[in-house]
Amino acid sequence: MASSKIFLIFILAALIATPVAVAQLGGLLGGLLGPISIGGVLFCSLNGKIDVLNGATTPIFPNASVQLRCGAGNVVSSTTTNGSGAFSLLLNPLQNLLVSSLLSNCNIVITTPLSTCNATLPSVGVLQAPLQIVGGTAGGLLNIATGVFQLIPPLN
Secondary structure: OHHHHHHHHHHHHHHHHHHHHHHHHHHHHHHHHOOEEEEEEOEOOOOOOOOEEOOEEOOEOOOOEEEEEEOOOEEEEEEEOOOOOEEEEEEOOOOOOOHHHHHHHEEEEEOOOHHHOOOOOOOOOEEEEEEEEEEEOOOOOEEEEEOOOEEEOOOO
16 A cells, blocks of 8 residues: 555656656757847849949848748748848747758748839749858857849749
8 A cells, every 4th residue: 555655656746747857858958959040131133142233233122021931832930121121030949940951941932023123123933042051159049041042933
């Protein structure tokens, strides 16, 4: 009888300790992994980067819809470029993705037509760019930037 009481006390103690251990592990992993920041500045060009042609620089692309798409085109996060063409997405790796999966399986996609910022540019297709690590900070924030954008024509 005494052994069954000890066993019951042991089971109750284990059940109570489990959520505490999981919470501590989550906090530990969150501190180790840290948030992931994806950002950049979008310019109104076929490659989304600044070009200098005939002495004129490429204007920025304000109010453009920016999406982080992973896998089969699933939208993981989205934002809009500000008045300076800048965008930033902040991801929690515990809720979203591992960095290796993010870099190999995700792209930044600009869904606003290029003709919105320059009528001579295409009105169909999307700009798409891969991701690349640009560094981390002492606070654990991992910085990821876009590679070179490509104009992806629409599927027919």
